Amino acid sequence: MSDLEIVTTSDRPDLEDETRAAFRQNWPEFIFHDPVSREHIGRVESYFPFYDVLLLDGGEVVAGG
DSSP states (O other): OOOEEEEETTTOGGGHHHHHHHHHTTSOGGGGTOHHHHHHTTHHHHHOTTTOEEEEETTEEEEEO
């Protein structure tokens, strides 16, 4: 069985690039081109870092919420 770990982006800011790559595969394409989304998506990290949860499997980002 793999080692599962729950962290927040506040705990592991070093995972930002890996997180973006993992989510990009599953998020709808409009998220990356919509001006409103683009304007506000960065606020998650600024305002809610303790609630931006990541699931790591063997140290790799596999899910988030």
